[in-house]
Amino acid sequence: MHGPSVIQILLSVIALFAIYNIFTRTAARRMGIMFAAVWFAGALGFLFFVWFPNYATVVSQKIGVGRGVDAALYISVALLFFIVLRILIRLERQEDIMTRLVTEIALLNAEEKKEDLV
Amino acid sequence: MKTLIIIPAYNEARTIASVLKTIPAGSAVLVVDDGSGDTTGQIAAACGARVVTHVINRGLGAALRTGFLYAQRFGFDSVITMDSDGQHTGADIAAFVTALGQGADIIIGRRQANHMPPIRQWYNGLGALLTRILFGSALVDTQSGFRAISVSALRRMHLTSSRMEISSEIVAEAHRVHAKVVEIPIQIVYTEYSMSKGQNLFEGFRTAWRLVLKSFS
Numbered sequence: 001m002h003g004p005s006v007i008q009i010l011l012s013v014i015a016l017f018a019i020y021n022i023f024t025r026t027a028a029r030r031m032g033i034m035f036a037a038v039w040f041a042g043a044l045g046f047l048f049f050v051w052f053p054n055y056a057t058v059v060s061q062k063i064g065v066g067r068g069v070d071a072a073l074y075i076s077v078a079l080l081f082f083i084v085l086r087i088l089i090r091l092e093r094q095e096d097i098m099t100r101l102v103t104e105i106a107l108l109n110a111e112e113k114k115e116d117l118v
Numbered sequence: 119m120k121t122l123i124i125i126p127a128y129n130e131a132r133t134i135a136s137v138l139k140t141i142p143a144g145s146a147v148l149v150v151d152d153g154s155g156d157t158t159g160q161i162a163a164a165c166g167a168r169v170v171t172h173v174i175n176r177g178l179g180a181a182l183r184t185g186f187l188y189a190q191r192f193g194f195d196s197v198i199t200m201d202s203d204g205q206h207t208g209a210d211i212a213a214f215v216t217a218l219g220q221g222a223d224i225i226i227g228r229r230q231a232n233h234m235p236p237i238r239q240w241y242n243g244l245g246a247l248l249t250r251i252l253f254g255s256a257l258v259d260t261q262s263g264f265r266a267i268s269v270s271a272l273r274r275m276h277l278t279s280s281r282m283e284i285s286s287e288i289v290a291e292a293h294r295v296h297a298k299v300v301e302i303p304i305q306i307v308y309t310e311y312s313m314s315k316g317q318n319l320f321e322g323f324r325t326a327w328r329l330v331l332k333s334f335s
Contacts, residue, residue, distance in 0.1 A: 092278075094332055099180040099280040106150070106170045106184050107191065114192075 004051075011050045018043045121215060121266075122194040125167070126181030127202035127283035131156040133311065137200070138165040148188055149202070150181040158202075178263075179277070179284030186272050198266045199253035203312040210304045214266035223271035223297035224288070225230045226257060227264030235308055241322050245286060248326055253290035257273045257301060260289045264304050271297045282325045 022039050025031040031039075049056040050067065056068025065071040123141060127134055127149050134149065141147055141154060147167040151159035153175035163169045182199060189197045196218050200206040201297040210227060234242065245261040263285065275291035277284065292299050 088331055092328070095280050096278045099176050099183065102172045102174060102176050102180060103184040103187060106172050107187055109186065110168075110170045111191075 008050050012047060015047045015050065080090050119195045119215070119216065120193065121146065121196045121198060121218070122185070122192075122231060123208075123211065124182065124185030124191045124197050124199045125152065125162075125202045126150045126152055126178055126185065126199070127158045128175060128181070129154045129156050130150040130158045130202040133204045134162050134202055135165055136204065137202055137206070137208075138162065138167055138206055142208060145208075145211070146186055146194070148318050150184050150188075151175060152178075152181040173330055174253065177281035179279035179281050179287070182284055183269050183277055183280075184309065186267075186277070187314065189269055194269055196266060196268045197272070199263060199264045199330045201312075204309060205312045207238075207305055207306055211299065213302055213304075214264075217300060218268060218327070219303055221298065222300045223268050224292050224299040225266040226259060226299065226301045227262050228259040228301040229262055230303060234306070238308070244322060245325070248329060249286040251287050252329055253286065253293055255289045255293050257289060257299065259301060261285045262304070270328075271295065279328070281328060282321060283328045286325075286329055 019040065022031065022036050022043065026036040047074070053068055056071065060068045060071035062064060063071070065074065071102065123145050125134070125137065125147065128151075130137075132153070136151075138147065148157070149162035149167045151162065151169055151171040153172045157272070158181075159171050161171045170188060172180065172184065184217065185199065186197060198211060198214050200208075200211075206227070212282045214225050214227070227244070242259060242261050246255075249255045249257075249260040265288070271292065273286070274295040274297070277287055278293060279287045289299070
């Protein structure tokens, strides 16, 4: 019987690190319970398929992708796209906050100038 | 009706004085110096305009939003926005004031397509199409910077854009708050200088992308 492969150990360490992160962030109230639950379920699912890769192939064939590795690749690309979109939207909000600050500073200076005139 | 003329300006020392000279005497004019590295603000102040200054450059949308807030806080009833690169002439201001008096919330200065360089016609058409797809607006010239807006409409609108996409966002917000929008024809002067400013292909794509992002957020 073969022991665990290097890639299985490596991916498991990554998944366990992600789970540790989810718990510490949730405990520090930096992540909502629902969001944490989704990520936790994702990490557990990831661990399951790392240790039982045959099931990944079974599931992939049922949804018509073929190999389990291909399905993992497609899901990763979709997930990355979603994450990038979220970051860009957050960046837009930060831009708006910066603009509001600049606007307020400009108007405060204008109000001060008006008071100086009075 | 107290109307404030808002001119957003970024490094427009070459043109700002000549633009201000076209504005009818006695008008309240606010130049929003958007973090210029030249003497735009000083020239505008020397010409008698009120000047507010951004500590860093934040873009057209940010400059307009500063102007809109200024109008609300300093007791104006309406605003007229115009470009600082010499494309617009103060001679058209009277038509905007008349339209505001007739009860319109937002008046957009519609540029005549036959007076527009082909590349600008293309940008303008694309901007109008995108605004129609994303926000359901049926206006012809959604990208014109020569506009009048009542302060009561501004108070109902929620503007978050900092860059060029503000033009489409105003149209979208007007649609959302059921503001009465009309278009009036305006004169437009395209010079080599004004063509080098404003929209270009890259800026157009960036604006389109920001509009798409905004529709998600």
